[in-house]
Amino acid sequence: MNDLVAIVVKRLGFGLVTLLAVSIIIFGAVELLPGDLAQAVLGQGATEETVRELRAQLGLDRSPPERYLAWLGGVFQGDFGQSLASKKDVASLIGPRFSNTLFLALYAAAIAVPLAMFLGIAAALYRNSWFDRATNVGTLTAISSPEFFVGYILILFLAIKNPWFPALSNVTPDMAFTERLNRLFLPAMTMVLVVTAHMMRMTRAAIINLLASPYIEMARLKGVPQYKVIVKHALPNAWAPIINVVALNLAYLITGVVLVEVVFVYPGIGQLLVDSVTKRDFPVVQACCLIFAATYILLNLAADVGAIVSNPRLRHRK
Amino acid sequence: MTTFSLSLLAALLVISVLAYLYRRNSMFVPSAVILAITAIVTLYSGESGAIVVARLIGIVIGSSVAAYFFRALLIVLLRGEAKKALQTAPLTAAFGMLVILLYSIAALFAPQIAPYGESEIVGSSYALADDKMILGGDQLGRDMFSRLIYGARNTVGLSIATTCLAFLMGTSLGLFAAIRGGWVDQLLGRMVDTVMAIPSLIFALLLLSIFGTSTLSLILVIAFIYTPLIFRLTRSVAGNIVVMDYIEAARLRGESTWYLMRKEILPNALAPLIAEFGLRFCFVFLLVAGLSFLGLGIQPPTADWGSMVRENATLISYGEYIPLIPAAAIALLTVSVNFVVDWMLYRSSGLKV
Numbered sequence: 001m002n003d004l005v006a007i008v009v010k011r012l013g014f015g016l017v018t019l020l021a022v023s024i025i026i027f028g029a030v031e032l033l034p035g036d037l038a039q040a041v042l043g044q045g046a047t048e049e050t051v052r053e054l055r056a057q058l059g060l061d062r063s064p065p066e067r068y069l070a071w072l073g074g075v076f077q078g079d080f081g082q083s084l085a086s087k088k089d090v091a092s093l094i095g096p097r098f099s100n101t102l103f104l105a106l107y108a109a110a111i112a113v114p115l116a117m118f119l120g121i122a123a124a125l126y127r128n129s130w131f132d133r134a135t136n137v138g139t140l141t142a143i144s145s146p147e148f149f150v151g152y153i154l155i156l157f158l159a160i161k162n163p164w165f166p167a168l169s170n171v172t173p174d175m176a177f178t179e180r181l182n183r184l185f186l187p188a189m190t191m192v193l194v195v196t197a198h199m200m201r202m203t204r205a206a207i208i209n210l211l212a213s214p215y216i217e218m219a220r221l222k223g224v225p226q227y228k229v230i231v232k233h234a235l236p237n238a239w240a241p242i243i244n245v246v247a248l249n250l251a252y253l254i255t256g257v258v259l260v261e262v263v264f265v266y267p268g269i270g271q272l273l274v275d276s277v278t279k280r281d282f283p284v285v286q287a288c289c290l291i292f293a294a295t296y297i298l299l300n301l302a303a304d305v306g307a308i309v310s311n312p313r314l315r316h317r318k
Numbered sequence: 319m320t321t322f323s324l325s326l327l328a329a330l331l332v333i334s335v336l337a338y339l340y341r342r343n344s345m346f347v348p349s350a351v352i353l354a355i356t357a358i359v360t361l362y363s364g365e366s367g368a369i370v371v372a373r374l375i376g377i378v379i380g381s382s383v384a385a386y387f388f389r390a391l392l393i394v395l396l397r398g399e400a401k402k403a404l405q406t407a408p409l410t411a412a413f414g415m416l417v418i419l420l421y422s423i424a425a426l427f428a429p430q431i432a433p434y435g436e437s438e439i440v441g442s443s444y445a446l447a448d449d450k451m452i453l454g455g456d457q458l459g460r461d462m463f464s465r466l467i468y469g470a471r472n473t474v475g476l477s478i479a480t481t482c483l484a485f486l487m488g489t490s491l492g493l494f495a496a497i498r499g500g501w502v503d504q505l506l507g508r509m510v511d512t513v514m515a516i517p518s519l520i521f522a523l524l525l526l527s528i529f530g531t532s533t534l535s536l537i538l539v540i541a542f543i544y545t546p547l548i549f550r551l552t553r554s555v556a557g558n559i560v561v562m563d564y565i566e567a568a569r570l571r572g573e574s575t576w577y578l579m580r581k582e583i584l585p586n587a588l589a590p591l592i593a594e595f596g597l598r599f600c601f602v603f604l605l606v607a608g609l610s611f612l613g614l615g616i617q618p619p620t621a622d623w624g625s626m627v628r629e630n631a632t633l634i635s636y637g638e639y640i641p642l643i644p645a646a647a648i649a650l651l652t653v654s655v656n657f658v659v660d661w662m663l664y665r666s667s668g669l670k671v
Binding site: 018019021022025026029030032033130131134137140141143144145146147148149152153155156160161162167251254255258259262273274276277278280282285286288289292293296297300 | 343344347348363410511512513515516517518519520521523524525526527528529600604607608611612613614624627628631634635636637639641642645646648649652653656657660
């Protein structure tokens with residue numbers, strides 16, 4: 001047991017170091033701007049005086065490491081600085097949008113995860129059948145389509161030609177839960193289609209890999225019924241790859257959300273990120289990137305830890 | 319119920335019954351499923367639904383036939399190893415190769431094929447499709463069809479250039495790290511892990527906000543983001559080769575690192591790298607299209623599929639298919655490359671999974 005804890009703690013520590021390194025990259029990238037931040041914001045035509053003023057206001061007179069520590073300290077207290085475009089607090093811009101994005105991602109995940117697991121296991125069990133081949137071509141097509149293509153097809157057929165669902169996902173904070181689910185149905189379905197395809201293929205590969213191992217063949221040869229082979233022999237070893245697949249795809253969902261939010265004009269953090277990139281509003285871009293990257297790293301970390309904890313060979317070590 | 323939808327349903331029913339009678343399970347199940355879907359769609363939306371289904375079936379049959387003849391043609395034309403490989407190639411792979419060939423022709427001969435110039439204004443904005451413009455006009459009245467053809471050149475060309483650059487950097491760094499080992503290897507590995515911890519689209523947005531959205535910075539930024547992935551693969555493939563005896567022999571001969579990388583390791587690592595090139599191209603292509611769709615990729619007036627979708631998206635709310643065509647062009651190319659890569663991987667692995 002102690003070995004297991006040691007491995008998990010080591011992995012967590014490694015994740016924390018990665019997170020810090022990524023925050024340095026995100027902060028440091030802005031330092032690469034030709035000239036500096038104040039110059040970039042004000043443009044070439046600005047007078048020396050206004051540039052100096054903005055520089056003082058942004059704290060650019062301090063050295064980069066000093067500013068990084070101040071920025072990181074602020075982030076830990078939920079203070080991401082001030083937006084350059086709207087002069088508002090970045091945290092207050094991100095807060096409501098972050099919960100919107102989270103809601104959309106969870107909505108999609110709640111449908112996609114069970115669906116993909118079911119389809120993936122079925123495709124693995126009936127591999128090389130017509131079902132397996134059809135899902136193979138179907139999922140390959142879904143993976144290869146850009147998210148905006150899937151989104152617009154759904155809009156065209158389920159919102160315009162047949163007005164069943166709203167094409168735009170404008171939500172307000174005081175909206176009822178069911179109304180919100182209805183408004184978000186199409187963006188959630190877009191992500192479900194793309195993510196299910198990925199997740200299903202990975203589940204299928206993981207299960208097939210497992211079913212090919214000698215101890216499964218042994219179980220079959222000694223006459224254990226099919227369902228028992230799966231439940232008693234395959235499943236305990238399948239948890240690690242399955243957890244891995246789910247976490248990796250949730251991480252993928254986090255990036256996919258950016259394009260989907262733009263297609264459906266949904267007020268989430270991805271939409272904010274794209275707007276801020278266009279406006280070159282660096283504090284907001286940095287904050288959004290940090291949030292996306294942190295979620296991504298945490299989910300990957302969860303995948304690793306889940307795989308370690310659920311591995312019977314590590315749990316019952318002699 | 320019109321005669322058209324009735325005859326479609328009847329034809330499907332006959333196929334299903336025949337397949338059932340002759341115990342062709344692989345034919346029966348799909349045709350029964352299609353029959354059920356057609357029945358539901360026709361009951362719900364009448365003849366228009368039946369026409370959509372019939373078109374889809376027609377597209378699938380048509381592309382299978384085209385792929386079949388293309389494969390037959392290639393088998394006749396080619397000799398030796400390639401001929402043998404193609405004889406066992408699945409139809410999906412042949413279809414993929416056909417599509418890639420057609421796209422290359424469109425890209426290479428764009429000025430000859432396209433009826434109008436890339437940014438030539440031909441009619442009124444959002445002009446309807448007619449004899450002059452077979453797909454109608456875009457938001458400025460430029461010919462959609464011509465822009466689609468030029469898009470093959472711009473979007474695909476840019477993606478290929480980016481993938482090549484990423485491969486150049488990724489493989490050379492990977493081979494270098496594998497040969498040198500020690501702290502160089504460790505340092506590069508750690509750096510790559512950190513860069514890979516940031517999702518690619520997010521990282522691309524961050525870097526593009528800093529370096530601006532010119533074509534050059536687009537290529538450099540995306541190549542930089544994909545280099546670590548290629549480094550990883552090359553490093554792991556080359557890691558198995560470096561320990562071989564013939565590498566040791568070459569080292570003892572006193573060959574340089576550059577020679578070892580180029581002449582001893584690279585030829586033996588080529589097969590997985592080529593398959594990886596196809597897959598990475600798809601990811602790069604989708605990322606470029608996504609960024610262009612967001613207005614941060616290839617800039618107007620250059621014709622590009624991603625931005626064409628965004629510029630004409632308003633037409634979708636009037637029930638028009640036209641804006642979806644560039645998006646479909648993106649999807650079709652990615653699917654085709656995936657089909658070909660799938661087949662190559664299957665052949666090289668020799669696994670019967």
